[in-house]
């Protein structure tokens with residue numbers, strides 16, 4: 001697997017799994033009906049450093065970005081987001097992307113990483129915890145999950 005910086009031309013190969021993940025409404029606080037144009041502006045924004053993971057056949061199987069979580073005097077605290085194509089999940093792509101992003105963020109001078117809204121039922125919580133993130137707090141019953149009803153949103157943190 002190759003993890004490389006994304007190019008604008010990668011978007012059409014990110015969008016299908018981006019759409020599948022966000023429209024499921026189980027993991028992100030973005031509108032499940034987000035249009036492709038709005039999604040591209042959000043994910044491929046020049047403010048973000050976007051990466052893609054390619055498998056041995058050149059298929060894009062995941063994408064992630066790192067960006068400042070705050071502005072001004074707190075701009076060295078990073079935020080990141082991750083998506084792995086559900087057809088390629090559970091094979092280590094998410095962990096590899098996360099390790100890559102953590103290394104890149106530290107090399108860029110970020111001092112810590114914060115996830116603002118991790119749905120508490122998301123199996124990804126285990127991945128983040130195994131990478132050293134801790135739950136700073138949970139906004140109770142903040143997220144209307146299609147299967148589990150109202151669930152909390154964790155704020156997660158890791159020093160780099």
Ligand SMILES: CC(C)(COP(=O)(O)OP(=O)(O)OC[C@H]1O[C@@H](n2cnc3c(N)ncnc32)[C@H](O)[C@@H]1OP(=O)(O)O)[C@@H](O)C(=O)NCCC(=O)NCCS
Nearest residue numbers: 027082083084089090091092093094095118123124126127
């Ligand atoms: C979260 C996500 C990026 C993980 O990617 P992945 O390639 O499936 O994850 P990996 O195969 O690298 O698994 C890493 C760890 O995550 C955990 N995990 C991930 N998905 C899981 C699932 N569906 N069920 C149980 N555990 C899971 C496992 O603990 C696994 O541990 P291991 O490395 O010790 O085996 C991916 O499932 C995804 O894109 N989900 C939808 C979007 C999302 O939730 N993004 C994160 C928002 S906070």
